[in-house]
Amino acid sequence: MGDLWRSQEMQLVQLVIPAEAAHDTVEKLGYVGKVQFKDLNREKSAFQRTYANQVKRCDEMQRKLRFLLEEMGKAEIVDLETKSQALQDAVANSRSGFEKQHDLDELEVTLEELEHDLCDISAAMTKLERSKSELVEFQLVLDRAGSFFDSARRSASIDSNPAQTTAGDGYGMMEAPLMDGNQYTSDMQQVSRDPYSTTSSINTRLGFIAGLIPHAKIASFERILFRAMRGNMFLKHQEVGLVMDPAQCEKQNKSVFVVFFSGERSRAKILKICDAFSANRYPLPEEPVKQASMRSEVNARLLELSQTVEASEDQKRTLLLRINHDWDSWMALVKREKMIYHSLNKFNIDVTSKCLVAQGWIPTKNREEILQALKEACLESNAPVNTVFHQVYTNESPPTYFESSKVITAFQSVVDAYGVARYREMNPTVFTIVTFPFLFAIMFGDIGHGLLMLMFGLYMVLSEKKMEKKVKNDMVEMAFGGRYLILLMSIFSIYTGFLYNEVFSIPTTFFGPSKWVWNNSTEVYTMPAGGSPYPL
Numbered sequence: 001m002g003d004l005w006r007s008q009e010m011q012l013v014q015l016v017i018p019a020e021a022a023h024d025t026v027e028k029l030g031y032v033g034k035v036q037f038k039d040l041n042r043e044k045s046a047f048q049r050t051y052a053n054q055v056k057r058c059d060e061m062q063r064k065l066r067f068l069l070e071e072m073g074k075a076e077i078v079d080l081e082t083k084s085q086a087l088q089d090a091v092a093n094s095r096s097g098f099e100k101q102h103d104l105d106e107l108e109v110t111l112e113e114l115e116h117d118l119c120d121i122s123a124a125m126t127k128l129e130r131s132k133s134e135l136v137e138f139q140l141v142l143d144r145a146g147s148f149f150d151s152a153r154r155s156a157s158i159d160s161n162p163a164q165t166t167a168g169d170g171y172g173m174m175e176a177p178l179m180d181g182n183q184y185t186s187d188m189q190q191v192s193r194d195p196y197s198t199t200s201s202i203n204t205r206l207g208f209i210a211g212l213i214p215h216a217k218i219a220s221f222e223r224i225l226f227r228a229m230r231g232n233m234f235l236k237h238q239e240v241g242l243v244m245d246p247a248q249c250e251k252q253n254k255s256v257f258v259v260f261f262s263g264e265r266s267r268a269k270i271l272k273i274c275d276a277f278s279a280n281r282y283p284l285p286e287e288p289v290k291q292a293s294m295r296s297e298v299n300a301r302l303l304e305l306s307q308t309v310e311a312s313e314d315q316k317r318t319l320l321l322r323i324n325h326d327w328d329s330w331m332a333l334v335k336r337e338k339m340i341y342h343s344l345n346k347f348n349i350d351v352t353s354k355c356l357v358a359q360g361w362i363p364t365k366n367r368e369e370i371l372q373a374l375k376e377a378c379l380e381s382n383a384p385v386n387t388v389f390h391q392v393y394t395n396e397s398p399p400t401y402f403e404s405s406k407v408i409t410a411f412q413s414v415v416d417a418y419g420v421a422r423y424r425e426m427n428p429t430v431f432t433i434v435t436f437p438f439l440f441a442i443m444f445g446d447i448g449h450g451l452l453m454l455m456f457g458l459y460m461v462l463s464e465k466k467m468e469k470k471v472k473n474d475m476v477e478m479a480f481g482g483r484y485l486i487l488l489m490s491i492f493s494i495y496t497g498f499l500y501n502e503v504f505s506i507p508t509t510f511f512g513p514s515k516w517v518w519n520n521s522t523e524v525y526t527m528p529a530g531g532s533p534y535p536l
Helices: 019-032 052-074 080-092 100-157 181-192 215-229 264-276 288-344 364-381 409-418 429-443 447-462 464-468 474-481 483-500
Strands: 010-018 207-214 234-244 251-261 280-282 355-363 388-392 517-519 524-526
Touching: 010 019, 010 364, 019 288, 019 355, 019 364, 052 100, 052 288, 100 207, 100 234, 100 251, 100 280, 100 288, 207 215, 207 234, 207 264, 215 234, 215 251, 215 264, 251 264, 355 364, 364 388, 409 429, 409 474, 409 483, 429 483, 447 464, 447 483, 474 483
Parallel strands: none
Antiparallel strands: 010 355, 010 388, 207 251, 207 280, 234 251, 517 524
16 A cells, blocks of 8 residues: 555666677566666667667568458458457467567568468459459440340341331430431431542441440540530440449449441540540450350350459468468567567667667666566576676656556546656545545436446456457447446445435435425425424
8 A cells, every 4th residue: 555655666777788688688677567768879860779670670570460461351351359459468478488589580581471472362363353354344245235236137127117116216225226227328328428529338337336434424425425526426325233343443333335436537536535434445246146256255264264263262361361370479579579679779789789788767676576587588598697787876856656456547547647746756546546436426426327337337347357358449448447436436426326315316215305395485495493404
């Protein structure tokens, strides 16, 4: 209890650490967790420090590990929140007692290979998916645009009266014929006749371009074509639904279109307009035999590509599952090494470059524990000499350090939010343990609501070991951290609820009815003669 009233006594110490044992020494002291190192290289930037390259190396390894985690998330192998909790457990249960530097070298090579393999597989899958999307679009063009030619041939083969054609045939629909047989000859003669020549070309044929375009752009596409061609074109289109776009690799609502035109200049204009509207063009043969042959070829290639994509996905998933098994320990190792090198960057190097000089604050009561950690680090690293440890007397103000348990932590956080006490100053947390819940209960005094809070707080306190291992969102994490605070607030709320005589905001008569009586004549509450406001 004495440690709670005032902060711990601190002392400034200086360590002269052999270079061979520097890494293991910082690691051992990190497990003790009772040393606050001073930065002896404040005048140097982060890039000028001794272990800057090692820190960059750890940053690069963390980047690769985050890349692997993103790939596992995309493949739905892990949940990011679950992985975050697993990483915390791995850091808390980190290994010690063996050569970490050797493990870090091996891990760096492993991560380089895994990143290269995943990038190669992803690039190959992207190409395969793009080729598959192009073939799917080509298949849609063959099916929808090819059906137009089939219907046009059927209508042209029937020798019927032009007057029998309905005037309600929709312009632009894929099923409607372009023109009937009688109009074809006359219109072609009219279009192909040269006014400056005495001859005419009756055998002029229409050219066409087929492809897919986003359905949202089809109206603008048709309008621009009509204006650019001055009406000398014919557009047929039909919506096909959601299709994977090869260029953007995302599903879009698209339409199949066929544009009919006459002349090479018209073709060049239409091609530029198609490029401007991001329309994907595909070659479409006019002959039914070639269409059927191309359709069977496309189907065969689609089947082959689908099998290849599935095999690539299985290979990638197997690799990611293997990564998932060791990802937590890898990230814990890299984070620990990065923290070690950050601490080593605060040390000065001796003129002989054989020792590192460090200064730091330690609690006086933990001095022996720290000395034992220094000895173990020198033994494990096979250093020729032990670390030199001695106290430095200074006029600097020591840092404030309070040892707090899981019960006191929430109250200490409330006090630290307003300000940290000076060194060896009385700790206001002791008073806050009582005053904070009581002041809350004055505002929240209710027996029923206090009981609900009590049940919630008791549940978190009794099942704290189980909840520590579970993944919690920010709200639950905050409530769990203050579980003992909630427990005390609920007890005080029940107490003030009895004083207020209320349960769920409903007045009660636990201590008898009210001694005050309403007087209609004076319109005030009065007490009968000889009465007392107290129940006893």
